[in-house]
Amino acid sequence: MIYFDFAATTPLDAEAAEVFLQASTEFFGNSSSLHDFGGQSQDLLENCREELANLLGINKKGLYFTSGGSEGNFLAIEALLSVPKKAGKHIIAGMAEHSSIHGILDRLEGYSITYLPLNSSGLINIEELANAITPDTVLVIVQHVNSEIGTIQPLEDIARICREYDIHFHSDFVQSFGKIELKKITPLVSSFSFSGHKIYGPKGVGGVYVDPAISWRAFFPGGSHERGFRPGTVNVPAIASMTAAAQKIHDQLVQCHDHFLQLRATLMESLNPIKDSVVIFEAAPDSQLPSIIGLRISGVEGQWMMLECNRYGFAISTGSACQIGMQAPAKVTQALGLSPQEAKEFIRISFGKTTRIEDVVKLGETIVDIVKKFKL
Numbered sequence: 404m405i406y407f408d409f410a411a412t413t414p415l416d417a418e419a420a421e422v423f424l425q426a427s428t429e430f431f432g433n434s435s436s437l438h439d440f441g442g443q444s445q446d447l448l449e450n451c452r453e454e455l456a457n458l459l460g461i462n463k464k465g466l467y468f469t470s471g472g473s474e475g476n477f478l479a480i481e482a483l484l485s486v487p488k489k490a491g492k493h494i495i496a497g498m499a500e501h502s503s504i505h506g507i508l509d510r511l512e513g514y515s516i517t518y519l520p521l522n523s524s525g526l527i528n529i530e531e532l533a534n535a536i537t538p539d540t541v542l543v544i545v546q547h548v549n550s551e552i553g554t555i556q557p558l559e560d561i562a563r564i565c566r567e568y569d570i571h572f573h574s575d576f577v578q579s580f581g582k583i584e585l586k587k588i589t590p591l592v593s594s595f596s597f598s599g600h601k602i603y604g605p606k607g608v609g610g611v612y613v614d615p616a617i618s619w620r621a622f623f624p625g626g627s628h629e630r631g632f633r634p635g636t637v638n639v640p641a642i643a644s645m646t647a648a649a650q651k652i653h654d655q656l657v658q659c660h661d662h663f664l665q666l667r668a669t670l671m672e673s674l675n676p677i678k679d680s681v682v683i684f685e686a687a688p689d690s691q692l693p694s695i696i697g698l699r700i701s702g703v704e705g706q707w708m709m710l711e712c713n714r715y716g717f718a719i720s721t722g723s724a725c726q727i728g729m730q731a732p733a734k735v736t737q738a739l740g741l742s743p744q745e746a747k748e749f750i751r752i753s754f755g756k757t758t759r760i761e762d763v764v765k766l767g768e769t770i771v772d773i774v775k776k777f778k779l
Contacts, residue, residue: 404713404716404717404718405716405717405718405762405765405766406718406755406758407717407718407719407752407753407754407758407766408718408719408720408751408753409694409753409754409755409758410550410551410553410578410601410694410695410720410751410753411720411753412600412601412606413600413601413602413603413755414603415603415604415605415644415648416603416604416647416648416651418647418648418651419603419604419605419644419645419647419648419651420644422640422643422644422646422647423605423640423641423643423644424640426447426639426640426643426644427640430443430444430447430639430640430643431444431640432444433636433637444639447639447643448468448637448639448642451639451642451643451645451646452466452468454646454649454650455610455646455649458649458650458653459585459586459589459612460585460586460587460589460590461589461590461612462615464615465612465613465614465615466610466611466612467610467611467612467613467629467630467632467633468608468609468610468629468637468638468642469596469608469609469610469611469633470607470608470609470638471598471599471600471606471607471608471609472501472503472575472577472596472597472598472601472609473501473503474609474611474633475596475597475598475609475610475611476501476503476504476507476573476575476596476611477503477507477622478611478622478632478633479573479594479595479596479611479612479613480504480507480542480544480573480594481507481622482594482613482617482619482620482621482622482632483542483571483573483593483594483613483617483619484511484541484542485619485620485622486617486618486619486620487541487542487571488541488569488570488571489541489569490539490541491537491538491539491540491541492513492514492515492539492541493514493515493516493517493537493539493540493541494508494511494514494515494516494517494540494541494542494543494544495516495517495519495532495535495536495540495542495543495544496508496516496517496518496519496543496544496545497518497519497521497527497544497545497546497556497738498518498519498520498521498734498737498738499521499546499549499551499734499735499737499738499739500544500545500546500575500734501546501550501575501577501734502734504544504546504575505734508544515539517535519531519532519535519545520737520738520739520740521549521554521735521738521739523739524554524685524686524687524690525549525552525554525684525685525686525697525735525739526554526556526557526686526690527545527556527557527561529557529560529561529564532561532564533564536564536568536570540568540570541570541571542570542571542572542573543561543564543565543570543571543572543573544572544573544574544575545558545561545572545574546574546575546576546577546578547574547575547576547578547579547583547588547595548576548578548579548582548583548692548695549578549695549697549735550577550578550695550722551695551697551722551733551734551735551736551749551751552684552685552695552696552697552735552751553578553685553691553692553693553694553695553696553697553753554684554685554686554690554691554692555579555583555686555689555690555691555692556574557690558574558588558591558592559588559591562591562592565593571593571594571617572591572592572593572594573592573593573594573595573596574592574594574595575595575596576595576596576597577596577597577598577601577609578601578692578695579692580597580598580601580602580649581601581602581648581649581652581653581656582602582652582656582659582660582692582694583656583692584656589612592614593613593614593617594611594612594613594614594617595611595612596609596610596611596612597609597610597611599641599644599645599648599649602645602648602649602652603648603651603652603756604641604644604645604647604648604649605641605644605645607638607641608638608641608642608644608645609645610645611632613632619632652756655756659694659756660693662754662756662758663692663693663694663754664693665760666693666694666754666758666760666763667693667694667696667754669760669763669764669767670696670752670763670766670767671683672767673763673764673766673767673768673771674767674770674771676771676775677700677770677771677774677775680700680701680702680703680774680778681698681699681700681701682698682699682700682701683696683697683698684697684698684699684735684739685697693754694753694754694755695751695752695753695754696751696752696753697722697733697735697749697750697751698749698750698751698752699741699745699748699749699750700748700750700770700774701748702748702777702778703748703773703774703777704747704748705721705747705748705749705750706721706747708750708770708773709721709750711773712766712769712770712773715769715773717765717766717769719750719751719752719766720750720751720753721733721749721750721751722734722735722736722749722751732746732747732749733746733749733751735749736749752766
């Protein structure tokens with residue numbers, strides 16, 4: 404079986420696994436305990452916080468560790484809404500946000516939500532965003548990189564508008580963390596979330612940054628961990644492992660980007676025999692993460708294509724695994740304005756740093772063969 408679903412999750416890096424094991428056996432103390440075992444664990448935790456803050460170009464005082472991107476999104480949004488910059492009950496969000504964002508917004512009471520679609524290039528229309536702002540708008544939520552099609556949203560322009568209208572801005576960085584240099588972006592947002600298992604770190608750990616200038620109120624009162632931001636014993640071994648994975652992948656950013664560009668071009672070329680049936684959802688190269696390819700094949704249901712590829716030894720997906728669990732089409736298909744039938748044809752192929760060109764060629768040839776047999 405050859406894996407092409409790295410946007411869903413990645414294998415744990417061997418060096419990160421060693422760090423996890425060492426931290427679990429040697430730094431097992433509760434980081435909030437006052438004895439030496441707790442102090443050693445606390446020292447490791449704070450070292451990780453400082454290392455990640457340096458990688459991200461942020462103030463470590465605003466960095467909190469969580470169980471992953473979904474929890475990070477929830478806690479960040481609740482923190483921002485606890486201290487809005489002005490009075491109001493209106494939120495603007497991307498229609499193609501991760502399911503965790505939609506879940507958070509669906510539970511809010513008393514707020515009106517405006518959802519913005521994507522244009523034909525998979526990007527938020529900045530004019531539409533500006534026109535959607537009202538005097539009551541207190542929060543804008545737009546993910547940095549779409550998890551289904553890999554388009555990179557214009558956060559600089561969105562942040563400028565938010566500053567102009569005195570609005571908090573949250574962004575989901577789960578798909579961009581470890582794949583794009585973020586130091587120029589992080590100062591522009593009020594908060595962002597990230598996850599460990601997308602960057603060859605362990606599952607069940609992530610982080611969220613909230614600008615330290617924001618005096619948030621805790622959603623879970625009385626918590627003693629992470630300066631009251633969230634309850635529960637801090638998972639120091641997983642945090643140490645994620646930090647090791649982040650340092651390693653950060654050093655490989657340019658190398659991986661070039662590799663993904665080559666893989667993407669190879670797949671496109673291998674699909675040439677059925678190009679008239681293939682629709683690729685993508686932006687211009689400077690607004691596109693090359694490791695994620697979202698597409699549909701006219702007349703072929705995505706779930707069937709995914710199962711056929713699996714039968715031939717290739718793991719692809721029909722979108723975000725969090726959304727698939729709900730048995731619903733990928734949110735991006737609705738945001739792109741696809742018909743219900745077109746939405747059912749959607750599939751996602753995503754590369755990792757271990758993906759080989761020869762495997763991409765095999766996948767492309769297999770998809771071509773499946774389509775030709777299906778349409779006979």
